[in-house]
Amino acid sequence: MNVGDELPPLEVRVTREQLVRYAGAALDFNPIHWNERFAKEVGLPDVIAHGMLTMALAGRIVSDWLGDPTRLVDFSARFTRPVVVPDDAEGALVAMTGKVGAISDDGVARVDLVVKFDGKTVLGKPQALVRA
Template sequence: MIVHPYGVGDVVAQATYELTRDSLVRYAGASGDFNDIHYRDDVAERVGLPGVIAQGMLTMGISIQPVVDWLGDPAKVTDYQVRFTRPVVVPAEGAAIVEVVATIKEIDEAAGTARVDLTTTFDSATVLGKAQVRVVLPVGPSLS
C-alpha cells in the first residue's frame, strides 16, 4: 500500500509575494497583456477602479506557485480554477503584498489525489474565490 503523510485540513504550502509596478510591466511583457489599467492610474480610475491593478492571470499564477513548489512537479497539478473577486491594487511606490495559503480540503485515497483550496489575500481581503487545485499527492514509502 502506498501512503502519503497528508490529511484534510493540512496547510501544505504558503507564500508571500510583493507586487510592484515593475512586476506588472514585466508580466505585461511576458504575457502580452498591455491593458492600460495595469500601468496607468488615470485610465484605471476612469473605469471605476481604485488605481492600477495587477493582471488577474498574474494573481492566479502566483497563487498556484506555492503548490507547484510543494509538489516538486507541475504535472501533478491536474486542474486549477479560480474566480476573480477583488482586484490587487498596486501602488505607484512600494508594493502590494499578496499572501497565499494552500490547504487540503478533500482527499481521494483510492486515486491518490486531493483538492487543495487556495486562500489568496491582499490588504486583509480575499481576492480569489473558489480557488481550487486538484493534485496528485506526493507519496511516502510503500507499506507491504
C-alpha cells in the first residue's frame, strides 16, 4: 500500500426496496425515506436514502478493497447532499472512488473517498483509516 494508490471504483444502485429493508434493520422509519408525498411536503425532491445507508455503501469500497474488514480502524463522513431514490426498478446510482492519501509512521493509512450521486458529491470529507 502506497500513498496515491487508487481503490477500484464501485457503483451501487439504491432502490426503494432497499430503503424499506434498511429502515426495518435500522428501525429508522422516517417518512422521508419511503413516503413520496411527505418527502415533497417537507421540501425534498422525492424520497431520499438514509444517510447512514449511503455511508455504509461508501464503506463497502474500502472493505472490498481491503479484503479483511477488521483492518478498518475508523470511518467518518458528513452528509452534504441527499441521494434521491426514484420509484422504479433501477433506483439511484451511487458512484464511489478512493485513494490512499497518507500513511502514518504506525502503519495506519488514510483513504480519501469521493461519493457521488447524479454527478454531485453526497458525502463531505469521507475518510477511512485502515491498517496497512
